[in-house]
Amino acid sequence: MPTFVKSVLVNAPIEAVFGFHERPDALQLLSPKFPPLQLIRTTGGIERGSRVELKIGPFLWTALHTEYEKNRLFVDEQIQGPFAKWVHRHEFESVDQGTRLTDRVEFQLPGGVWINRIFGWAVQLGLRDMFRQRHRVTKMYCEKGSL
Numbered sequence: 001m002p003t004f005v006k007s008v009l010v011n012a013p014i015e016a017v018f019g020f021h022e023r024p025d026a027l028q029l030l031s032p033k034f035p036p037l038q039l040i041r042t043t044g045g046i047e048r049g050s051r052v053e054l055k056i057g058p059f060l061w062t063a064l065h066t067e068y069e070k071n072r073l074f075v076d077e078q079i080q081g082p083f084a085k086w087v088h089r090h091e092f093e094s095v096d097q098g099t100r101l102t103d104r105v106e107f108q109l110p111g112g113v114w115i116n117r118i119f120g121w122a123v124q125l126g127l128r129d130m131f132r133q134r135h136r137v138t139k140m141y142c143e144k145g146s147l
Contacts, residue, residue: 001085002120004127007102008135009095012142017099018071018092020142022046029141030134046074046090063088084108101138103131 010017020026022045031037035057044050048068054061061081068074071092078086085108093100105127109115 001106001108002116002123004105004107004124004131005102006128006131006135007100008139009097009100010139010142011098014071014092014094014099017101017138017142020138021074021090027052030137032130032133046076051079052076082110084110099142101135103134 023029024045027039028037038055040053040055040060042050042052046065046068048065050065052063052065054063059082062079063076063081063086064079066075066077067089073089073091075087075089077088085106087106089102089104091102091104093102107123109119109123
């Protein structure tokens, strides 16, 4: 299964970086301008069992938060959307410089192995750009104390 991993060092305590992700407006702050994202409904924050329903471009996307350990990790899994499988782990680690945030995404495109081999690179490219922007925003908010 294709996996995308990207980490960033944030010069802020783990409580601040994790707390930023718990903000009710975090998803809107972290989402790129394109494709446009519309929050339809949420049943809570990032705790286990909460759901979020989105419209991303032409796609409806529902994610269920399946794991939550304060100041360590949270996981969301697509239960409806454009991917055959999507599991996003947000991992937080305290380091000398502050916090290492690692985003780990396992995905499968619909259509099987060949579709993933042929088009998986395009998903990887899109994820690289998206998480570059997300990590830049996280650093901006957490390092400047804009929480």
